[in-house]
Amino acid sequence: MKGLISFELKKIIRKRSTVLIIIAALFICLSSIFLGAMTETSYINETEKLRGFQAIENEKNLQGQVRGYLTEDYIKQINIEANQNNPKYWGVLPAIGVQEVRIPNIISDLNSGNLNGIYDHILKGPSTDQPRPVGTNNEVKQLTNMYEKVRGPFYFDYYDGWERISTSFSISIALVVSAIIVICLSPIFSEEYSQKTDAIILTTKYGKNKVIMAKLMSSFMFTIAIYILFVTVNLIFHAVIYGLDGGNANIQIHGWYYQSPYHFTFLKLTLFSMGLSLIGLLFIAAITLFISSKAKSPFITVILSAAALYIPKVDVSEISHTADIVLNLFPINIMNATEHFEIGVFYNLFGFSILQPIMMIFTAAIISTLLIVFTYKTFKNHQV
Incomplete structure (x- = not known):
């Protein structure tokens, strides 16, 4: 054989x-x-940016400086130090927002039976009349359990x-x-x-x-x-x-x-x-x-x-x-x-x-x- x-x-x-x-x-x-x-970009400040391999190294350095678990104490520290004009924090601030606002809002929507709230914000940008799933009680329950495990704290790093x-x-x-x-x-x-x-x-x-x-x-x-x-x-x-x-x-x-x-x-x-x-x-x-x-x-x-x-x-x-x-x-x-x-x-x-x-x-x-x-x-x- x-x-x-x-x-x-x-x-x-x-x-x-x-x-x-x-x-x-x-x-x-x-x-x-x-x-x-070669198409990668990274900002030194609001107007200056790097491209290609230099951009990759710059992003690795910037995001590596703020790596860590986004615990309450760490978030407080970042919020104190963060400057919206400093690229060092441009990646971590949205991650904090997802952890503190977006995920809790999704869980709240699911608890109220609003499954379609998730589909309103997907990046594909669905139209208002796009067909949506009905969402059974079992599905909503499973999703809620999944999101509960995702609550955090998130770990942030150059990924x-x-x-x-x-x-x-x-x-x-x-x-x-x-x-x-x-x-x-x-x-x-x-x-x-x-x-x-x-x-x-x-x-x-x-x-x-x-x-x-x-x-x-x-x-x-x-x-x-x-x-x-x-x-x-x-x-x-x-x-x-x-x-x-x-x-x-x-x-x-x-x-x-x-x-x-x-x-x-x-x-x-x-x-x-x-x-x-x-x-x-x-x-x-x-x-x-x-x-x-x-x-x-x-x-x-x-x-x-x-x-x-x-x-x-x-x-x-x-x-x-x-x-x-x-x-x-x-x-x-x-x-x-x-x-x-x-x-x-x-x-x-x-x-x-x-x-x-x-x-x-x-x-x-x-x-x-x-x-x-x-x-x-x-x-x-x-x-x-």
Whole structure:
């Protein structure tokens, strides 16, 4: 079996198209990291600012000076020393406001049954007539319990390295790495049809069992290897450019997560995002393999798999809240994980309220398992 897996894995890796697309994807990811770093800005005062790597070092120094838990005593000290014209305090003052005002107000709204108060302030800026969730009593109760744990005191520090790692990685996995998987796995079964080698495979001793298993296992091994490659590259280059300070800072001090109910540090956010990204990547791999077992050519497989990957990214939130949260269970939205920790979204399943990340894992696991079984049976029962 090991020999068959090794053979199928080499078939994927040794293709010229595989090597070229991996190199292109690495170039795109590295370029986005460096271009992002070059656009960073930091103010010396109200009128003077730095750019690029100098800005990163300046922000690291400024925010590092006020790092610490935002306890009552520390907040009093900051309020005494703070000068609105001093960039040293520009990052910590909004974090204090979230801890002292925003989170308590959310808890108060939830206790009064006003779930939509949260949606009035999300950064996507919904219109007043945008569809909203109804919010069951169980959901409100769960959200209230989550926000109670987030009350604080928050830990403040320079967190840009970890925040960029989680955000940049989620986007690159969803848009770039997933394309590698779709293109490289599309020929796994459909190429056998197009080259008429399916007849040879299915009549061999292991053609209807071990060969199929070897194709499936090598495909998922390739997917995980590509994922590890891009995790490593992402971590190394962000660590070199931004550093890894602030891993234990609370995500609520960041503008996107200022009303998040998740009691996460930036390190925990990064780990959860990477975990969801891997699950989403394995999900699209399973979809691609299933389509490949059905399609007669790799080209058709690529087109259909790309459609299954990218179409669910269409924003339908202004049309239907239900349709929006259903599309969020598709691979590309699971991979773009950092978007889903801004607010608490629930799915009602058989009377149970399930948080969105948990629902994503559950859905991806169930559907991927079914697709793998269907893929195996489709190729095995294929009539030559």
